[in-house]
Amino acid sequence: MRVPLLSLSLLTGTTLAATYKAHNFSTPIDHFHNETRYAPHTNHTFNLRYWFDADHYEPGGPVFVIAAGETNGEDRFEFLSNGIVTQLAATYHGLGVILEHRYYGESYPFPGDDVSVEDLRFLSTEQSLADYAYFAQNVVFPGLEEFDLTAPNTPWIAYGGSYAGAQVAFMRKLYPDIFHGAVSSSGVTAAIVDYWKYYEPIRNYGPVECIEAIQTLTDIIDRILIDHPENKTLHSQLKSAFGVESDTDNKDFVNGLSTPLGTFQSRNWDPAVGSYEFRHYCDNITAPDPVYPVTNGTASLPGLLKAAGYNASDTALLASLRNYIGYMNPPSSSSSTESKDEDEDKNEDEDEPTGNERLPKSDGTSWNYQVCTEWGYFMPGSSVPPHIKPLISRLIDLNYTSSFCNSIYGISTPPNITLINQHGGFNFSYPRVAIIGGTADPWRDATPHAEGLPGRKSTDAEPFMLIDVPAERVWDGIRGAVHHWDQNGVSSNQTGVEVPVEIVAAQSEIVRFVGVWLGEDEEETLSGSAEDL
């Protein structure tokens, strides 16, 4: 079994961000002594890391806090040095700060290189939100001791993308006296157990020819494995064409084939932070000529097509299949599809889990735990409605995509998504919370911008913006905005990158309405928008 791709915020590429000095902030490990889920309780504290940029700060200015979400806070430097928060800080003479999330980066409540499942019990959304509230009320920034920058004496505006986007929305709603406003970008306010819709924006916005190729190739493999369930010879032929051991489990095999889809989310309008890999993938599987010189098992391909019910002499189809095989298992690489994924599997313990195993401290360990306990977002192909041709195999079912919860953490009950959705889910709204989305974001269907929901009127109190960027203004030529595309910006060191006008417009709109918020006091907005709620 492989651990599926679960990180919400994949940013790749080299960053041109400035670096910042890390500081520690001491916070209680357990903010909720009244809740049994955290028993046994503790009164101990631990250090959260934070970094700040006071270059634009002038006395009286606000604080803009970037929620770092499910990754090392250093991965967010880009957003502090040259993103929307930089623009906000510059415009309103504010202080920008990144606060790391508990159990990520170096902000762990327990020392050592690994954690037990029991140690993970304080990793929850509400405990993290309480950290942010406690931080805003108590932090003293080194070098700025003479100023009271704590909330509510100083207005705090929270910014977050993806999981952190949901967090900042909840922060404002749960702690309205502490957070003056929040910008929630691609904020996944709805926790969903069966999130098959992850692939829908890819299907709807990916290049048509490429999507059709993915659907056809997926169907060919499904027809072979599903329609000939007992023909092991045929299955071996298929797997050996992909350079995979014939005793590889069918679900593991098709799950491995779904990995390139994860690169869609890593796209960004800025080549310095975004990945071009989805375009490479598309170019490979739609190329009419062989992309790779050698593909073992080529001779078996017509037979495989035939068994799948396809035209065995369709040269375009043969080329697509051959190049797909080459892409998944490039002949030049010494490692096969299988061995490439083994590294990701090393955390796994397939033996009877007892809950006492030590797990390595990593983003994956922590985020997957949050998935298993509160968030869900399993992405089965089997749930795709029959009228839609899926982008991943229908063999990948909910049980398969969620079984790591039991095998790694010993968690056999479904995640309690009520813990998240009680804050509003798709209907989430709150005064001075902006809901920003991207048309082609795979996470869109977990946000208030999900397809099929009624649109909302955007107001200054509750801005509601869906960013779209036409194909000609994205460097990989794929239309639609993806994951929190308003969060990053070009650094002064970067040349030759043209920021799409849609991004420029979204960012200036954010700067504008945050300015409106900063001119308001709490009572005004809350009473003023009561009738809109």
Ligand SMILES: *[C@@H]1O[C@H](CO)[C@@H](O)[C@H](O)[C@H]1NC(C)=O
């Ligand atoms: C620009 O580059 C200089 C020198 O490499 C570096 O010190 C600075 O932090 C960079 N600035 C930004 C905003 O990335």
Ligand SMILES: *[C@@H]1O[C@H](CO)[C@@H](O)[C@H](O)[C@H]1NC(C)=O
């Ligand atoms: C922050 O605290 C950790 C221990 O929690 C320590 O290892 C680290 O050196 C501290 N960093 C700073 C900048 O004080």
Ligand SMILES: *[C@@H]1O[C@H](CO)[C@@H](O)[C@H](O)[C@H]1NC(C)=O
């Ligand atoms: C625990 O206390 C918090 C406020 O500190 C409250 O919001 C929450 O509902 C309480 N939980 C229980 C189970 O009583």
Ligand SMILES: *[C@@H]1O[C@H](CO)[C@@H](O)[C@H](O)[C@H]1NC(C)=O
């Ligand atoms: C935490 O401190 C309070 C007040 O001193 C005490 O009543 C409580 O028993 C302590 N809890 C734990 C788990 O030590």
Ligand SMILES: *[C@@H]1O[C@H](CO)[C@@H](O)[C@H](O)[C@H]1NC(C)=O
């Ligand atoms: C298995 O598939 C192969 C290739 O299509 C075919 O030749 C063979 O007859 C099949 N075997 C069985 C038992 O159906």
Ligand SMILES: *[C@@H]1O[C@H](CO)[C@@H](O)[C@H](O)[C@H]1NC(C)=O
């Ligand atoms: C392809 O076939 C060659 C020759 O039989 C073999 O040496 C090589 O390991 C095979 N490669 C893969 C990826 O199966």
Ligand SMILES: *[C@@H]1O[C@H](CO)[C@@H](O)[C@H](O)[C@H]1NC(C)=O
């Ligand atoms: C195929 O994909 C590889 C790996 O990303 C890439 O380097 C190569 O340029 C692609 N080839 C074509 C023809 O698209």
Ligand SMILES: *[C@@H]1O[C@H](CO)[C@@H](O)[C@H](O)[C@H]1NC(C)=O
């Ligand atoms: C199969 O594909 C070949 C080559 O494109 C074509 O000539 C032939 O008509 C196709 N056969 C069927 C049954 O569609």
Ligand SMILES: *[C@@H]1O[C@H](CO)[C@@H](O)[C@H](O)[C@H]1NC(C)=O
């Ligand atoms: C669910 O997944 C587990 C682990 O992969 C497997 O052992 C079990 O047989 C599966 N159950 C069903 C009903 O598919």
Ligand SMILES: *[C@@H]1O[C@H](CO)[C@@H](O)[C@H](O)[C@H]1NC(C)=O
């Ligand atoms: C899930 O969380 C909700 C909200 O806290 C709670 O009422 C409910 O009992 C929990 N469900 C389970 C199965 O623990």
Ligand SMILES: *[C@@H]1O[C@H](CO)[C@@H](O)[C@H](O)[C@H]1NC(C)=O
């Ligand atoms: C969201 O709002 C719609 C319409 O206002 C309502 O029908 C629906 O039940 C709400 N959903 C939730 C989860 O509150």
